[in-house]
Amino acid sequence: MRRGPRRTSMDLGYATLQVFNGLVNGAFYALLSLGLAVIFGMLRVVNFAHGAFYMLGAFAAYLLQLELGIGFWPALVLAPAAVALVGIAVERLLLRRLYGLDPLYGFLLTFGLTLLIQDGMRVRFGLQGQPYATPTELGGSLSLGAIAYPAYRLFVIAFSLAVCVAVWYAIERTRLGMVVRASIERRDLTRAFGISVDRWVTGTFAFGIALAGLAGVLAAPMRNVSPTMGAEPVILTFAVVVIGGMGSIAGAVVAGFAVGVLASLGAIVNPALENILVFALMAVVLLVRPAGLFGSLEAR
Amino acid sequence: MLEVAGLSAWYGQAQALKKVAFRVDDGELITLVGRNGAGKTTTLRCLVGLHREMEGRIVLGGEEISGWSPERRARAGLGFVPDDRGIYATLTVDENLTLPPQVGPTAWPLDRIYATFPVLRERRRASGAKLSGGEQQILSIARALRMGARILLLDEPTEGLAPVLVQQLREMLLDAKREGLTALLVEQNLRFATAVADRHYLLAQGEIVETLDNAAVAVRERELLRHLGV
Ligand SMILES: Nc1ncnc2c1ncn2[C@@H]1O[C@H](COP(=O)(O)OP(=O)(O)OP(=O)(O)O)[C@@H](O)[C@H]1O
Ligand SMILES: [Mg+2]
Numbered sequence: 001m002r003r004g005p006r007r008t009s010m011d012l013g014y015a016t017l018q019v020f021n022g023l024v025n026g027a028f029y030a031l032l033s034l035g036l037a038v039i040f041g042m043l044r045v046v047n048f049a050h051g052a053f054y055m056l057g058a059f060a061a062y063l064l065q066l067e068l069g070i071g072f073w074p075a076l077v078l079a080p081a082a083v084a085l086v087g088i089a090v091e092r093l094l095l096r097r098l099y100g101l102d103p104l105y106g107f108l109l110t111f112g113l114t115l116l117i118q119d120g121m122r123v124r125f126g127l128q129g130q131p132y133a134t135p136t137e138l139g140g141s142l143s144l145g146a147i148a149y150p151a152y153r154l155f156v157i158a159f160s161l162a163v164c165v166a167v168w169y170a171i172e173r174t175r176l177g178m179v180v181r182a183s184i185e186r187r188d189l190t191r192a193f194g195i196s197v198d199r200w201v202t203g204t205f206a207f208g209i210a211l212a213g214l215a216g217v218l219a220a221p222m223r224n225v226s227p228t229m230g231a232e233p234v235i236l237t238f239a240v241v242v243i244g245g246m247g248s249i250a251g252a253v254v255a256g257f258a259v260g261v262l263a264s265l266g267a268i269v270n271p272a273l274e275n276i277l278v279f280a281l282m283a284v285v286l287l288v289r290p291a292g293l294f295g296s297l298e299a300r
Numbered sequence: 301m302l303e304v305a306g307l308s309a310w311y312g313q314a315q316a317l318k319k320v321a322f323r324v325d326d327g328e329l330i331t332l333v334g335r336n337g338a339g340k341t342t343t344l345r346c347l348v349g350l351h352r353e354m355e356g357r358i359v360l361g362g363e364e365i366s367g368w369s370p371e372r373r374a375r376a377g378l379g380f381v382p383d384d385r386g387i388y389a390t391l392t393v394d395e396n397l398t399l400p401p402q403v404g405p406t407a408w409p410l411d412r413i414y415a416t417f418p419v420l421r422e423r424r425r426a427s428g429a430k431l432s433g434g435e436q437q438i439l440s441i442a443r444a445l446r447m448g449a450r451i452l453l454l455d456e457p458t459e460g461l462a463p464v465l466v467q468q469l470r471e472m473l474l475d476a477k478r479e480g481l482t483a484l485l486v487e488q489n490l491r492f493a494t495a496v497a498d499r500h501y502l503l504a505q506g507e508i509v510e511t512l513d514n515a516a517v518a519v520r521e522r523e524l525l526r527h528l529g530v
Binding site: 175195 | 371382390391398400401
């Protein structure tokens, strides 16, 4: 009873704030795990380098601004495209040689690639972060009842959600998506039905990488652009993918946002809980539903 | 139409096919019969390009296709109905039907598919996973018909089907045959095999041991049934 009256508008405001912070984090997890899920589904490669591509996306935006004076909005398209080109090269020149081998090789290759990309960027740009300005249109805050919340962050939530819905639509409702789904479900059989699955593999990888690059661009105005910026989100993203179910599109998106909010709400109780909760959830999911919340084991 | 010669296949050290040879002419429906493990499925998988540990000649319409990728073979006119039916759980009935490209002039339009198989029309928006075994089998065959394949390769289409569906399938194959269907049918059900097919190749332990016509099957039915273990 004593706690009731103590719930001030200040507490409510903090909780609201944390929910939105969670949604912002979730927006990044969703974009990143969506890319990972698509790549895993099609290539059976656990792309450890996903965080590095995210970082490259942020740097691409930063360099476009610095070297060419190209601002945030064009960068939102150009930077992911540039990162996707790197992805195409990686798939064609490196990953392609590992298909049919133990998935561990793909994991090791992308792990090595991560170190290479990170350290390469560190040699060139140093470790301290570079600032990237918030686009002027999205400066300032919007009032959300009890709190005021930065407009840019609200944009990140909405934009990421829109991208996720668009990707979901493309995969679930278009012919292109149907071919991708079929190839993910039964790769060999799909070839026996006349579909050149191999050609779709490169495109799918590039697309997943572009999503990571896009997340990087979105992160640039919020987080310092630095060579190691991808290291932390990628760990949580792996937890998200496991929770959502390896290779499940809807699972990646729902689990992404859910994990973001869960971690932020945990932080209200105790800041140390933020990441612990996520990994505890992952452990529970692995024990109770090893295929993940949205996954099915047969699809492998 | 389809000619196979000296087809051998392996699973690691174990040889599953030994110099298998047979032919299917235009408009012919032949069966491959043999007990469990004889190598029937392996033969079909070699034909469509899904089993790679093999050697021998596979000639489709005069072209040697054994070096081709599975997708190229499908586009050249092989319509595959796999033993597990190959229905995609993540695709609807409509999508399962329209996934393969239409590869020949005999491709069935979707209207005809749905008119012939009303069960599929009722469930066209349903996920492939929601279909019963019988419905999946029908969908699998319908998909091959819709491709307009030059030759249908059917792996035990009657397996697990209710008698009334087997009956329907027989009518359907006989109809299609009158329209010039060419097919290679793997079948354990001798009654069904003799009702629809012209000739039968008996496969035992990876070898073609006999070629039988319908009359020979009728005369030796008992002995054959014992051999097939059914
Ligand atoms: N994936 C595999 N690995 C190893 N051996 C296999 C494999 N698949 C089949 N075989 C073996 O190859 C032989 C032929 O098998 P196949 O599946 O072609 O027989 P089948 O005639 O289709 O039998 P069924 O009537 O049971 O479908 C069998 O001895 C089987 O044990
Ligand atoms: Mg078989």
